[in-house]
Amino acid sequence: MTLTEQHCTPCEGGQEPLDEAAMAPLLEELNAGEAAATNPWAVVSGNRALKKGYKLKDFVQAVDFVNRIKDLAEAENHHPDLEVGYGKVVVRLTTHAIGGLSENDFILAARIDALAG
Numbered sequence: 001m002t003l004t005e006q007h008c009t010p011c012e013g014g015q016e017p018l019d020e021a022a023m024a025p026l027l028e029e030l031n032a033g034e035a036a037a038t039n040p041w042a043v044v045s046g047n048r049a050l051k052k053g054y055k056l057k058d059f060v061q062a063v064d065f066v067n068r069i070k071d072l073a074e075a076e077n078h079h080p081d082l083e084v085g086y087g088k089v090v091v092r093l094t095t096h097a098i099g100g101l102s103e104n105d106f107i108l109a110a111r112i113d114a115l116a117g
């Protein structure tokens with residue numbers, strides 16, 4: 001199954017965060033689309049988070065995008081950290097329960113890319 005077809009699984013901790021080797025194939029799939037050629041997801045904070053900035057037309061479009069992300073996050077029970085501004089939404093994903101990256105973060109990242117269109 002591709003990342004966009006998968007759903008997040010409840011994560012109450014107890015698992016190790018993904019290391020660089022484990023996340024490599026997930027990152028490759030996540031950044032395989034054409035949009036990633038000019039605006040890829042980056043692994044940040046010492047391999048503990050994913051980050052990507054989206055450009056929108058204006059503030060209203062930015063907040064509309066945030067509202068759609070909110071619905072997705074609630075449906076998947078996995079939530080991003082967001083920075084919102086005029087024509088800008090910055091998405092940061094990490095699995096707080098384990099203090100690092102899990103497959104949930106890559107699934108939600110792919111699903112947010114699909115929302116952005």
Ligand SMILES: C[C@H](O)[C@H](O)[C@H]1CNC2=NC(N)=NC(=O)C2=N1
Nearest residue numbers: 010011077078079094095096097
């Ligand atoms: C029980 C439920 O899985 C947890 O409370 C969820 C909610 N959303 C979450 N979102 C993120 N990003 N990390 C988490 O650890 C997390 N935990």
